[in-house]
Amino acid sequence: MSSEAPPPGFELPLRLLLAFRTIIDELHERIAREGHPDLRPMHGFVFQAIGPHGTTASELGRRLGVTKQAAGKTVDNLEQLGYVERAADPSDTRRKLVRLTGRGVDCLVRSARIFDELREEWAATLGEEQLRQLEDGLRRLAPGDPFRLDTPRWFGAP
Amino acid sequence: MSSEAPPPGFELPLRLLLAFRTIIDELHERIAREGHPDLRPMHGFVFQAIGPHGTTASELGRRLGVTKQAAGKTVDNLEQLGYVERAADPSDTRRKLVRLTGRGVDCLVRSARIFDELREEWAATLGEEQLRQLEDGLRRLAPGDPFRLDTPRWFGAP
DNA sequence: TAAGATGGTCAATGAAGTTGTCTATATGGT
DNA sequence: ACCATATAGACAACTTCATTGACCATCTTA
Numbered sequence: 001m002s003s004e005a006p007p008p009g010f011e012l013p014l015r016l017l018l019a020f021r022t023i024i025d026e027l028h029e030r031i032a033r034e035g036h037p038d039l040r041p042m043h044g045f046v047f048q049a050i051g052p053h054g055t056t057a058s059e060l061g062r063r064l065g066v067t068k069q070a071a072g073k074t075v076d077n078l079e080q081l082g083y084v085e086r087a088a089d090p091s092d093t094r095r096k097l098v099r100l101t102g103r104g105v106d107c108l109v110r111s112a113r114i115f116d117e118l119r120e121e122w123a124a125t126l127g128e129e130q131l132r133q134l135e136d137g138l139r140r141l142a143p144g145d146p147f148r149l150d151t152p153r154w155f156g157a158p
Numbered sequence: 159m160s161s162e163a164p165p166p167g168f169e170l171p172l173r174l175l176l177a178f179r180t181i182i183d184e185l186h187e188r189i190a191r192e193g194h195p196d197l198r199p200m201h202g203f204v205f206q207a208i209g210p211h212g213t214t215a216s217e218l219g220r221r222l223g224v225t226k227q228a229a230g231k232t233v234d235n236l237e238q239l240g241y242v243e244r245a246a247d248p249s250d251t252r253r254k255l256v257r258l259t260g261r262g263v264d265c266l267v268r269s270a271r272i273f274d275e276l277r278e279e280w281a282a283t284l285g286e287e288q289l290r291q292l293e294d295g296l297r298r299l300a301p302g303d304p305f306r307l308d309t310p311r312w313f314g315a316p
Numbered sequence: 317t318a319a320g321a322t323g324g325t326c327a328a329t330g331a332a333g334t335t336g337t338c339t340a341t342a343t344g345g346t
Numbered sequence: 347a348c349c350a351t352a353t354a355g356a357c358a359a360c361t362t363c364a365t366t367g368a369c370c371a372t373c374t375t376a
Contacts, residue, residue: 006277006281006290008270008274008277009272009273009274009275009277010269010270011293011304012277012280012289012293013177013181013182013273014305015293015296015300015304016174016175016177016178017178017304017309018302018304018306019171019174019296019299019300020171020174020178021300021309021312022299022300023174024171027171041312041313042313056323056324057323057324058322058323058324059323066363066364066365067364067366068324068325069325069326069364069365069366070363070365072324072325073362073363073364074363092322092323092372092373093371093372093373094322094371094373095323095324096324111168112168114167115166115168115171116166116167118167119164119166119170122299123164125298126295126298130291131295132164133288133291133292133295134170134292134295134296135165135169135170137284137288137289137291137292138170138174138176138177138292140283141180141283142173142177142180146169146172146173146176147172148175148179151175151179154179154199155199155200155313214354214355215355216353216355224333224334225333225334225335226354226355227333227355227357228333230355230356231331231332231333232332250342250354251340251341251342251354252341252342252353252355253341253353253354253355254354254355311333
C-alpha cells in the first residue's frame, strides 16, 4: 500500500547511472583479465557502430554523432590497438571499409559472454522474476532502441 | 513462471543508460525553459560537489576526481555563467570559498522540483508499486551512495 | 558529359584535462 | 619561537579529442 513517503525524485536517475556504471566497470575489469586491458567504456559503442559487416569512417561518424574526421581518428586509434582494420571497397574506390579484426571480434564475443554471466549473477541476487520486472519497467520508462550510439558524445556535450 | 528465455545480458545496462539519459534530457529541457538554458548534464554533479556551504577549488577537484587546476577552470566557467561566486575565507587567507549564488540555488531548487515531477509521471506510467520495486532492485544491484561525483570524468576516462 | 554529392585527408582551432612550477600561507615538531 | 613540511591558488606548456574549413578523388545523376 505504499504508506511510506516516496523517495526524492533524484534518486532514481542516480541509481540508474550507478547501476550502469557498476556493470560497465565490472565488465571492463573482467575483459581486461581476459586479454583486453586497453578497452574503454566507449569502445563497446564504437564496435557496435562498426557492426559485423564493417562500415566507413563517414558512416561511423554519423552513427556516433561526431564528424567524419573525429571518427577517422577513433579508427586510427583502434587500428593501432589491433581491433579494427581498413580495407579497400572494390565497389567504390573512394571508400575504405573499416572492419573488426579477429581480435575485435574476440572482444565482442567475450563481452557478450561476460554480460550474460553478469546477468546471471544479478538474477541470483534479485531472483529471475524481479530482474525481469526491472527490465520490463525500464522498457516501459525508456522504450525504443537501447543502442543510442551517440552516447559517448552526449555526456560531455557542450 | 519465466518460461521465456532471458534477454541477452547487454540489454539491462543499455536500458539503464537509456533511462538515465531520457530522464536527464527531460530535466534539462524543462529547466532550460525555466531560465537556465546554459546548464549541461555534468553541472548538476558540480553543484552537488560544491554543496550548500561552499567549498574550495582544491576540495572540489578531489570530489570530482580531477586536478585542482581543472576544478578551478570549471569554477571560472560557472562564475561567468553566474551560478557560483568566490569569497575570501577569513579563517585561512590562502583559501577562496566557492559558493552557489542565488541563481545557483534557484537552479538546485528547480531541479529538485522537476525531478519530483518526473518521478510522479513515472509513477503514473508504471504504478507507484512497480516503481518502488524498480528503485528497490536498483538499490540491491548497486548499493551505496548514489552520488558518485567523479562520474563526469569517468565516462571519457582514458 | 558536366554538376553536384560523397568519402577521405590535411591543417588550424578550441575546449578541457594534465603535469610542472611558483608564491603565499598554515601547521606541527623540536 | 622557529623551521620543515604541507596545502591553496595561479600561471604556463602540453596532450587529447573534438571541431570547422579546405581540398582532391570518385561516384551519381540530370
